[in-house]
Amino acid sequence: MIELHLDIATADGAMNTFIVHPEEGGPHPVVLFYMDAPGKREELHDMARRLASVGYYVVLPNLYYRRTREFELKVRTPEGMAPMFELMNSLSNAMVVRDSEAMLRHVDAQPAADARRVGAVGYCMSGPFVFAAAAALPDRLRSIAALHPANMVTEADDSPHRLTARIRCETYVGCAGTDKWAPPATVATLEQAMRDGGMRYRLEWYPGAEHGFVFPRREGIYQRESAERHWERLFALFDRTLRAD
Numbered sequence: 587m588i589e590l591h592l593d594i595a596t597a598d599g600a601m602n603t604f605i606v607h608p609e610e611g612g613p614h615p616v617v618l619f620y621m622d623a624p625g626k627r628e629e630l631h632d633m634a635r636r637l638a639s640v641g642y643y644v645v646l647p648n649l650y651y652r653r654t655r656e657f658e659l660k661v662r663t664p665e666g667m668a669p670m671f672e673l674m675n676s677l678s679n680a681m682v683v684r685d686s687e688a689m690l691r692h693v694d695a696q697p698a699a700d701a702r703r704v705g706a707v708g709y710c711m712s713g714p715f716v717f718a719a720a721a722a723l724p725d726r727l728r729s730i731a732a733l734h735p736a737n738m739v740t741e742a743d744d745s746p747h748r749l750t751a752r753i754r755c756e757t758y759v760g761c762a763g764t765d766k767w768a769p770p771a772t773v774a775t776l777e778q779a780m781r782d783g784g785m786r787y788r789l790e791w792y793p794g795a796e797h798g799f800v801f802p803r804r805e806g807i808y809q810r811e812s813a814e815r816h817w818e819r820l821f822a823l824f825d826r827t828l829r830a831d
Contacts, residue, residue, distance in 0.1 A: 587638060588698070594647065596688040598681065601651045602626075603689075606634050607643040607698050614638075615703035615828035616693050618686065618719070619646040620712030622798070623674045623736075624659035626650075629803045637707075640821060642828075643699040645689050649677060649712075674711050679718035679744045686719040690726055703828040705729040705755075707820060709800065710736050710767070713759075714746045721752035729827035731758040731820055734797045736767035739775045747776050750783025757787040758823050760816055765797040790819070 588609050593600035604626065607614050619634050626648040634644040650657050650673045659670050686706075693699040704726055708716035713735020720727045730753075732738075738746045757780070761773050768776075773789070780787050795812040798804045802813070 587635065589635075594688050594692045596651075597684045598652055601647045601649075601685060601688065602655050603645060603647040603692075604631050604634060605643070605645055606631075606638040608638060608641060611641065612643070612698040613696075613700040614641055614643040614698060615700050615705070615824065617642045617644045617824060617828075618689055618704065618706040619644055620682070620706065620708035620715050621646065621649055622710035622712060622801075623670050625657040625670070625673075627658045629801055632802075633800075636817070637820070637824075642824065643693065643696070645693065647685060647689065649682060649685065649715075652676065652681070677711070677715075679714060682712075682715040683718055683722045686715075686723060690723070703728060705731075705824050705828050707731040707733070708735065709733050710798070713738055717746035717749050717753065717757075718744060720755050720757070721749040724752065724754045727755050729756045729758075729823050731760070731823055733760045733800055733816055734762045734765055734768065734795075735759065736797075738768060739772045739779075747779035750779045750785050753783065753785055755786070756823065756827050757785055758819055759787065759789040760819065761789065761791050762795045762797050762799055762812075763791060763793040764795070767797055788819075792816075 590605040634646045638644045693701040706716045713732035716730040720730045792812040798807045799809040800813045
């Protein structure tokens, strides 16, 4: 495997990014990996490696680069989480769309990347970001996935549920059975908007799982059976959409 730590130039600065892809057999379809709120960290690098190991060029940026090059949540107390929420709330869909455009410019220039075939996955706070990217860049993204996504139905004009008519790619949404960031009523509103928008989607519940269930180092939250199901769904989605002509 080839691993790179590099800066991608964006409209707002230098976005430090982890890239991983197979050594041979390229060019490889691209997966843009949008982080969750606790930050770009080794746990996510390992998840990116797992995606790359089955044949993808994976791009995992630090979305907090405008404020800091390094952040990782260490303590899950109100005081410990306050800086994370400040960073999370500093982002907007428009910012991340600009970042997405920068990632695409990067992969367009890489011989190891097949930039004609691009998918995206977002966790937690990045559920809205993959929806926004798909709505803004419909000719570039072939598929998106949002896992235990947060803030999918808000009053904002660019709330994910208001973007559904502009999203043309296949979409997967995986919802935790217990999730204060996406309770059943919110998910029902989102799904109705996806249906009304004519999206090609699958929305799936993970009963018994809590928000963050995919992360192996999330002590007390990680649920292996559900996490492995999410990998099965991701691999199938990207195989369908990124490998077919």
